[in-house]
Amino acid sequence: MSTAQLVFQGAWVFVLCGTVLLASVAGTALVVRRHAGDGTMAERPDQLFWDVFLGAAVAIPALLIPTLMAPPAGLLLGLAATAAGIAAYRGAPRLAQWREQRRNARLRLPLHRAAQVQHQELLARWRRYELDPACAIDYPGITDVRLPETSALIRAMRDADLLAGSAHPGYPAAVAALAESLAAAERAAGAASGHARDPEWG
Known part of the structure; x- marks a missing residue:
């Protein structure tokens, strides 16, 4: 396999795994924030564990694969995923408000x-x-x-x-x-x- 093919393959894996990683971390943060706000965790104390477990089941392989191929790429993806998770968790109320406004507009x-x-x-x-x-x-x-x-x-x-x-x-x-x-x-x-x-x- 030529060097160009290796670079192309590595870039494709990086993009694919990065997309999956960011989506899974952000989605997990949104689910955790929603369950924390609607009382689900008070009714089911183990809900946080399952939310994080299911998110990690997707996120860890998506982070591990590019990290084994290129450790700096894994570090970069890890930092990006952390930022995505924090942003999603903080932005969850605004997203929920926007969705509620859209729903109300359709009803009106x-x-x-x-x-x-x-x-x-x-x-x-x-x-x-x-x-x-x-x-x-x-x-x-x-x-x-x-x-x-x-x-x-x-x-x-x-x-x-x-x-x-x-x-x-x-x-x-x-x-x-x-x-x-x-x-x-x-x-x-x-x-x-x-x-x-x-x-x-x-």
Whole structure:
């Protein structure tokens, strides 16, 4: 086997074993931190032993092979694995928080889309009172901001509009508040909300 082939083979072993080593050490640190935080170790005192044992079963061979081939490479991998383990252990809470945020965002997505549809329906319902001359004549109070119900409606409309362009968790609640404010303004002005949604009305 030529020198170039030996160097290539050694580099390939170093990369492969290094990847396995870093992944196993970081993964073990994350599991240990999670079990320490969720009370698993309090319920099962031997949990730490098994977490470390399973991680070591993968990490030790991954470190031993390049160390036998080239001791300096093994030392370098050992230092890198230690750093990876410390970083993973310290960063576990941030990683868990990020995963929780992603999960919550996925759960909120259907609610956000439903709120967008309802928001547009409410805006279309409100515009009838502004754009339809018959509605404006019959129910002038619903566009009169001097009335407390209309003033509250305008504020609710502004709040919903501010959150409409983002995935803010408060957007569905803001749209629900807008629906309540619009219904209250319609009642105060003497307009039936069912008529406001009827395209044949007016």
